[in-house]
Amino acid sequence: MARPHAAPGQRHGPPMLARNVTHFMRLLREAGFPLSPAHAADALQALQLVDIGRRDEVRAALAALVLSGPDQRPLFDAAFDLFWRDPDWEGKLRALLLPRVDAGAPPPRRSNRLADALAAQVPPGLRAPPEPGQAERFSAPLTFSDQERLAQRDFETLSAEEWRALRHLVRARRTRLAMQHTRRLRTAASGCRADVRASARLAVRQQGEWMRWKFRRRVERRPPLVLLLDISGSMSQYSRAVLYFCHALMQSRERLSVFLFGTRLTNITRSLRERDPDEAVEAISSHVRDWAGGTRIGAALASFNREWARRVLAGRATVLLVTDGLDHEHIDLLDSEMARLRRFAHRIIWLNPLLRFAGFTPRARGVQAILPHVDALRSAHNLDSLFALEALLTDDAGRAAVPHPPAAHAAPTHQEEPRPWK
Structure with a gap:
C-alpha cells in the first residue's frame, strides 16, 4: 500500500512534546548536568505516568530523573521555568545575559551556565523570522579546528566570546590525575x-x-596538589584562566588546595567547591581584596610556610607556583622562603607565563631567587600549556620528566625546546 503524501507544512517525526522534552534534556546537559540520551527516553516514559496537565507533577518527575544533588536544584528550577513557561524565552535569555537594576535594587542572581546553554541550543523552529531588510544571524558551535586554535591563543588576547568558549572547553574536560x-x-x-x-x-x-x-x-x-597563584595586576588574566582549570580539578575530586597571593595570602579552597565555575570565580574575585593589585611573593610564601605548609604539604605533595616572579622587594626573604618551601614539598613546579616569549632570560632578581629551588619550569599562557600539566602531574611521568634541582643560581632543565639562559 502506497504511503499517503504529507500535507503541506506537515512534518514527519516525533510529536511536539517529545521534541521539546528531548531539547530540554539537551539544554540541561549543555548547562553541566551529567545526562545521556537515555535520560530523554526515560523522561518521556515518566511523563506518561503523571498528569501532564499538572505543572508540579511534571516538574517533580523530571527532577527525579536528572537531579543528583541538592546543589543542582536552583539551576534546574531556573531552566524549567524559563523553558516551559514563557513562549518568549529568547527575550528571557537576553534578560539573563544583560541583567537590569530596577528601582535601585541589586540585580537578581543569574546563572551564566544556563545562559550559555540557551544561547548555544536555540532550536530553529523557535527562532523568530527575520524582519524584511534585516540580515539573519547564524550561530554554529566550535569545530575541532576552532577548539585547537582557541587552545593555542594567549589568555591576554582573548575576547569576551572567546573567554566563554574557553570556559566551556575547560568545564567539559574532566582531568584525572594518576593514582x-x-x-x-x-x-x-x-x-x-x-x-x-x-x-x-x-x-x-x-x-x-x-x-x-x-x-x-x-x-x-590521589597525591595532594597545592596551588600558589599570583593575582597581581600583570597576572590577572592568567590567574582567572588557572582558576577555571582548578575548578575542573576540584570537580574531579582531586586533593587540591588553592591559595591566592598578591599583597597577602588567601585560602580559597572552600570557595572553589561551588558547582558553578562562574559563580565560584565571581565570589573569589569579590572576596579577595588584593585582586589585580601589587605583589609581595616573599611575604606571601612566608605566611604560607608558617601557617599552612605542615597541614597541606603532607603525603608527597606537589606545589604548583603560578607567578611571573617579578618581585623587586625583599629578595633575601624570597630566597630563604623558597628554600624552606623546597624542604616541605615533594616537588615544586613553576608555571611562568613569561615563557611564551622565545627570548625570555631570567634577569629579574625575583626570577633568579626562585629558579634554584624549583624542579621544573613550564609555561602557563594558553590552554594547551595547562592541559600539558596532566602528564606532568602523574607520578610516573612526573618522576621521569622532572629532574633534580640544579645547582644554585642555575636554570632548571626541562624537556621542551632549549632556551638561551644567561
Whole structure:
C-alpha cells in the first residue's frame, strides 16, 4: 500500500512534546548536568505516568530523573521555568545575559551556565523570522579546528566570546590525575600477593580444608596538589584562566588546595567547591581584596610556610607556583622562603607565563631567587600549556620528566625546546 503524501507544512517525526522534552534534556546537559540520551527516553516514559496537565507533577518527575544533588536544584528550577513557561524565552535569555537594576535594587542572581546553554541550543523552529531588510544571524558551535586554535591563543588576547568558549572547553574536560601507590595493603579478591594469615584463618574455619587463597594489594590514593597563584595586576588574566582549570580539578575530586597571593595570602579552597565555575570565580574575585593589585611573593610564601605548609604539604605533595616572579622587594626573604618551601614539598613546579616569549632570560632578581629551588619550569599562557600539566602531574611521568634541582643560581632543565639562559 502506497504511503499517503504529507500535507503541506506537515512534518514527519516525533510529536511536539517529545521534541521539546528531548531539547530540554539537551539544554540541561549543555548547562553541566551529567545526562545521556537515555535520560530523554526515560523522561518521556515518566511523563506518561503523571498528569501532564499538572505543572508540579511534571516538574517533580523530571527532577527525579536528572537531579543528583541538592546543589543542582536552583539551576534546574531556573531552566524549567524559563523553558516551559514563557513562549518568549529568547527575550528571557537576553534578560539573563544583560541583567537590569530596577528601582535601585541589586540585580537578581543569574546563572551564566544556563545562559550559555540557551544561547548555544536555540532550536530553529523557535527562532523568530527575520524582519524584511534585516540580515539573519547564524550561530554554529566550535569545530575541532576552532577548539585547537582557541587552545593555542594567549589568555591576554582573548575576547569576551572567546573567554566563554574557553570556559566551556575547560568545564567539559574532566582531568584525572594518576593514582599513587602506597606501602599499605588491603584485602583484594585476586592478585599476585597472597595473604597467608587470612588464608590460614579461612582454612581453620573450614575444618582444615585449604579451599581458596586470600590476597592483598597495595592501597592507591590521589597525591595532594597545592596551588600558589599570583593575582597581581600583570597576572590577572592568567590567574582567572588557572582558576577555571582548578575548578575542573576540584570537580574531579582531586586533593587540591588553592591559595591566592598578591599583597597577602588567601585560602580559597572552600570557595572553589561551588558547582558553578562562574559563580565560584565571581565570589573569589569579590572576596579577595588584593585582586589585580601589587605583589609581595616573599611575604606571601612566608605566611604560607608558617601557617599552612605542615597541614597541606603532607603525603608527597606537589606545589604548583603560578607567578611571573617579578618581585623587586625583599629578595633575601624570597630566597630563604623558597628554600624552606623546597624542604616541605615533594616537588615544586613553576608555571611562568613569561615563557611564551622565545627570548625570555631570567634577569629579574625575583626570577633568579626562585629558579634554584624549583624542579621544573613550564609555561602557563594558553590552554594547551595547562592541559600539558596532566602528564606532568602523574607520578610516573612526573618522576621521569622532572629532574633534580640544579645547582644554585642555575636554570632548571626541562624537556621542551632549549632556551638561551644567561
